[in-house]
Amino acid sequence: MPEGFLWGGALAANQTEGGWNEGGRGMSHSDLIPQGSDRWDVMFGRQKPVDDPDRLYPCRWGNDFFHHWHEDVELFAEMGFKCLRLSICWSRIFPTGMEAEPNGEGLEFYRQVFEALREHGIEPLVTLSHYDYPLALVERYGGWQSREMIERYAHYVETVGRAYQGLVRYWLTFNEINSVALSYLNAGVTLEDERDRAAVTAAFSHHMFMASARAVEILHKIDPANKVGCMIAAGATYPYRCAPEDVWLAYEEDRGRYFYTDVMAAGAYPAWKLRALEKEGVHVPFEPGDTEYLAEHTVDFISFSYYCSRLVCADDQVIAEKAEGNVFPTLRNPYLKDKETAWKWQIDALGLRVTLAGYHDRYHLPLFIAENGVGGLDALEDGKVHDAYHIDYLRRHILALRDAIVEDGVDLMGYTPWGCIDLVSAGTGEMKKRYGFIFVDKDNEGNGTLNRSKKKSFDWYKQGIA
Numbered sequence: 435m436p437e438g439f440l441w442g443g444a445l446a447a448n449q450t451e452g453g454w455n456e457g458g459r460g461m462s463h464s465d466l467i468p469q470g471s472d473r474w475d476v477m478f479g480r481q482k483p484v485d486d487p488d489r490l491y492p493c494r495w496g497n498d499f500f501h502h503w504h505e506d507v508e509l510f511a512e513m514g515f516k517c518l519r520l521s522i523c524w525s526r527i528f529p530t531g532m533e534a535e536p537n538g539e540g541l542e543f544y545r546q547v548f549e550a551l552r553e554h555g556i557e558p559l560v561t562l563s564h565y566d567y568p569l570a571l572v573e574r575y576g577g578w579q580s581r582e583m584i585e586r587y588a589h590y591v592e593t594v595g596r597a598y599q600g601l602v603r604y605w606l607t608f609n610e611i612n613s614v615a616l617s618y619l620n621a622g623v624t625l626e627d628e629r630d631r632a633a634v635t636a637a638f639s640h641h642m643f644m645a646s647a648r649a650v651e652i653l654h655k656i657d658p659a660n661k662v663g664c665m666i667a668a669g670a671t672y673p674y675r676c677a678p679e680d681v682w683l684a685y686e687e688d689r690g691r692y693f694y695t696d697v698m699a700a701g702a703y704p705a706w707k708l709r710a711l712e713k714e715g716v717h718v719p720f721e722p723g724d725t726e727y728l729a730e731h732t733v734d735f736i737s738f739s740y741y742c743s744r745l746v747c748a749d750d751q752v753i754a755e756k757a758e759g760n761v762f763p764t765l766r767n768p769y770l771k772d773k774e775t776a777w778k779w780q781i782d783a784l785g786l787r788v789t790l791a792g793y794h795d796r797y798h799l800p801l802f803i804a805e806n807g808v809g810g811l812d813a814l815e816d817g818k819v820h821d822a823y824h825i826d827y828l829r830r831h832i833l834a835l836r837d838a839i840v841e842d843g844v845d846l847m848g849y850t851p852w853g854c855i856d857l858v859s860a861g862t863g864e865m866k867k868r869y870g871f872i873f874v875d876k877d878n879e880g881n882g883t884l885n886r887s888k889k890k891s892f893d894w895y896k897q898g899i900a
């Protein structure tokens with residue numbers, strides 16, 4: 435492995451922190467994402483989020499990292515982590531997103547966490563925005579549909595960039611920025627009217643691109659040693675058949691994902707995208723200077739999440755069986771039918787190498803695997819969790835990333851498996867979908883002692899890092 439490789443784990447404020455009404459924190463839009471069958475209607479923006487006293491909103495509690503972080507950081511250090519990916523909750527710093535002055539208590543909270551990490555030699559990798567925005571901003575501006583959001587975000591980035599100068603060197607601008615194409619709420623947008631979809635998507639994506647470029651500029655100015663990356667929900671797409679139509683469809687799918695890195699890493703909207711938008715009659719709200727600005731402030735590295743590959747077929751008479759997966763829909767790959775997680779995500783370690791090689795060959799930039807892992811059903815037996823399936827999944831993926839480094843020459847900075855401590859699932863809102871090396875005693879309804887216990891994978895990963 436390369437010298438200084440950042441082995442570690444990943445988590446996000448909205449799924450771990452809790453303390454939603456403590457420490458001067460304002461309400462986040464994720465505090466209104468309910469558990470239940472209409473969760474995806476809210477996340478897709480088809481249904482407006484509401485505050486219903488009879489519903490469960492698991493992002494309000496997470497795994498209570500807010501009160502347990504000392505202990506959690508100790509456990510990460512014990513595993514030998516070199517890096518922890520975590521996010522800042524924007525509304526803990528600016529409760530409505532519109533204040534001129536930050537909430538001192540919020541700034542202090544993260545300062546203590548970052549200092550504790552540094553004391554243990556753990557490099558923080560900070561996601562500036564991981565699926566939560568101050569609710570007041572979303573209500574006032576309709577999320578990223580409004581260009582005004584760029585200024586609010588820039589003020590927030592400047593504030594945390596200055597506050598944590600020297601403590602944090604690695605930053606990510608938006609978690610899984612491409613997920614907004616489906617999950618509108620990730621752009622803080624709700625849209626009941628399907629007719630506006632294409633125009634609204636083009637607008638909020640453009641504003642998020644501009645904001646991401648702004649973060650690159652701000653953080654580089656604050657400290658030229660800062661490294662700023664983008665973050666993509668990745669996963670190579672395979673054609674079901676060798677029929678040229680299937681191959682083209684798979685190519686188009688991947689090109690749709692590369693669109694985001696073409697803008698943020700290569701610095702320009704690709705020609706195919708501009709033509710497609712023009713054909714659809716969609717106006718992208720470019721302002722004078724935007725093109726140059728995007729070209730000038732590209733990211734230093736590309737990070738992504740990888741859980742599984744995807745499969746497409748041009749003819750739904752041939753295959754129509756769907757599989758589950760991270761954010762994006764996929765067909766069920768018959769070659770992976772014996773390899774499925776408890777949540778029916780198909781396991782494909784070689785797909786990680788395909789994904790890594792794809793980004794490397796296209797952009798020649800350093801890469802970071804910011805998320806990877808398996809959500810499973812774990813039970814505590816005699817104080818231990820025997821999560822052999824978890825070890826098996828990670829082992830296969832680590833071997834694949836080793837091949838990418840050794841055989842393909844990929845410049846890989848680090849690997850932070852998702853949910854290194856059990857947390858609330860983004861997709862289902864459940865606690866029982868567990869990714870962690872550390873078990874947290876808490877159930878879907880929010881009951882439990884919150885006690886932390888090491889799983890079998892804890893010792894395995896510790897040994898691996900060593």
Ligand code: BGP
Binds near residue numbers: 861
């Ligand atoms: C990614 C998100 C994470 C995380 C992960 C696992 O899309 O960035 O926040 O939740 O997926 O997904 P899930 O929680 O649905 O199992």
